Amino acid sequence: MSHARNRIGGLCRAEAQPNWTDAASMSLRMAQGFWGCSLAHEETASEAEALRLRQPQEGWAESLRQGIERLVELLDARRRESSRVDRLEQEVQELRKGLAALTESRPVPVPMTTLAPEPFEVRRPIPVVVRPAGEEYVATFFDANISMSGDTEEEAVSNLRELIVDVFDELEADEGNLGPEPARQLAVLRAFMERTGIA
Numbered sequence: 001m002s003h004a005r006n007r008i009g010g011l012c013r014a015e016a017q018p019n020w021t022d023a024a025s026m027s028l029r030m031a032q033g034f035w036g037c038s039l040a041h042e043e044t045a046s047e048a049e050a051l052r053l054r055q056p057q058e059g060w061a062e063s064l065r066q067g068i069e070r071l072v073e074l075l076d077a078r079r080r081e082s083s084r085v086d087r088l089e090q091e092v093q094e095l096r097k098g099l100a101a102l103t104e105s106r107p108v109p110v111p112m113t114t115l116a117p118e119p120f121e122v123r124r125p126i127p128v129v130v131r132p133a134g135e136e137y138v139a140t141f142f143d144a145n146i147s148m149s150g151d152t153e154e155e156a157v158s159n160l161r162e163l164i165v166d167v168f169d170e171l172e173a174d175e176g177n178l179g180p181e182p183a184r185q186l187a188v189l190r191a192f193m194e195r196t197g198i199a
Helices: 002-016 020-105 153-173 180-192
Strands: 108-112 120-122 126-133 136-141 146-150 193-195
Touching: 108 153, 126 153, 136 153, 146 153, 153 180, 180 193
Parallel strands: none
Antiparallel strands: 108 126, 120 193, 126 136, 136 146
16 A cells, blocks of 8 residues: 555656656747747848838939029029120110110200400390210200300300300391291390491
8 A cells, every 4th residue: 555655656756757858849839939929020130120221221312303493493593683684784785875875965055145346235145955966966046046065065056156256246137038937036036136337
């Protein structure tokens, strides 16, 4: 009986002892499974990282393309603006030239207040207008329709002064035979001047 108990106890102890061969095999399988999952995970992570690295490169290329397009647009806009500025500057230069020409050709009023040294007195200033005409100047007394030219403004006015006196003398000398226009001229001259004595 005691021998039977010892046998049963031995069996229990034998069954209670771990099977190290099975445990090692199971550990190996678990390790293989773990490292397999780990390696698979690492492979997946590597692929994801490579994809992530490719995506910024692709985005960078697109950004670069857009930047170049924007730069081209800015350069075109700057070129158009520069062209417009050049046209405006050219127009301003043309306007300045036109203004200078207009200023040079603008008639200048020169009231004539004396007929000296001729023996005439000016009743009121004679409205003379001087304007450039090519390379010379023309002085005109429009009311009497009398004009004279000269190389300078002063010369043109001086020549007109002499002509006014000559015209007055001629018209007055032939007053009885004057036509409508010469008679009108004499009347205008008498309104602005009168003889003061014999030269």
